[in-house]
Amino acid sequence: MSARAPTISAVDVALLRTVARARSVVAASRQVGISRDRATYRIARLERAFGGPVIASVRGGRGHGGSHLTALGDRIVREGFDAVELLNARPVAPLFPANVVRGVYRIGPPPEVVLPGGDRWRVAFAAEDGEPVAAHLDPEAILVARRRFPSSARNVVRGRVARLDPGPGGPGSTIAVAVGGQRLRVAITPEAVRQLRLARGATVWLYVKATSLRRVARAGRAPTPGSRPS
Numbered sequence: 001m002s003a004r005a006p007t008i009s010a011v012d013v014a015l016l017r018t019v020a021r022a023r024s025v026v027a028a029s030r031q032v033g034i035s036r037d038r039a040t041y042r043i044a045r046l047e048r049a050f051g052g053p054v055i056a057s058v059r060g061g062r063g064h065g066g067s068h069l070t071a072l073g074d075r076i077v078r079e080g081f082d083a084v085e086l087l088n089a090r091p092v093a094p095l096f097p098a099n100v101v102r103g104v105y106r107i108g109p110p111p112e113v114v115l116p117g118g119d120r121w122r123v124a125f126a127a128e129d130g131e132p133v134a135a136h137l138d139p140e141a142i143l144v145a146r147r148r149f150p151s152s153a154r155n156v157v158r159g160r161v162a163r164l165d166p167g168p169g170g171p172g173s174t175i176a177v178a179v180g181g182q183r184l185r186v187a188i189t190p191e192a193v194r195q196l197r198l199a200r201g202a203t204v205w206l207y208v209k210a211t212s213l214r215r216v217a218r219a220g221r222a223p224t225p226g227s228r229p230s
Helices: 010-022 025-032 036-050 071-079 190-196
Strands: 055-058 066-069 099-106 112-114 120-122 132-137 143-145 155-166 173-179 182-188 203-208 213-215
Touching (some): 010 025, 066 071, 099 182, 173 203
Antiparallel strands (some): 173 182
């Protein structure tokens, strides 16, 4: 596996392929299930990683504008990320520390992971009832809002902004959100930080799909829900 692999996700692959088909970043972001800002952030990160543009956009004109893959973007889609040399690439921002929740699996329905403090996260993976499990939550799979609204997300949790970190030389930022007894890292664009008026101490709602919580290596023994660590 290349050093690039942890930075590039299946969502990036799907986004490029969908742009090639839909010829629109906005339409592609909707089909992939992410916001336009998040799609723009991912595209910029790819271009920094590969040292060149992967998507070209045309405004207006006879064809009413649109977006298409560049030769680099097309090659990435056809031959894979590892087929492209990093001759002119610049380092991408380091990955965020993993968001790992540990608890006891309950079959349900719905299936969920019960944390020691009693918090519950709905999940889509299978395990044995009562089995200690650990699940990773991608910082880019979390939607942040300042209020509750109708959503298909199976997890809607209230939190408080504990810290804001601007992206080092890039288009992205991260925030640390305190949820129960844990801090979760959330990827977000500076524009969204301004629009949501996020600041330390602000109350936010996090929206997370059950499929975004992916099981990781065996968790070992997890404390019984409601018990206190020794």
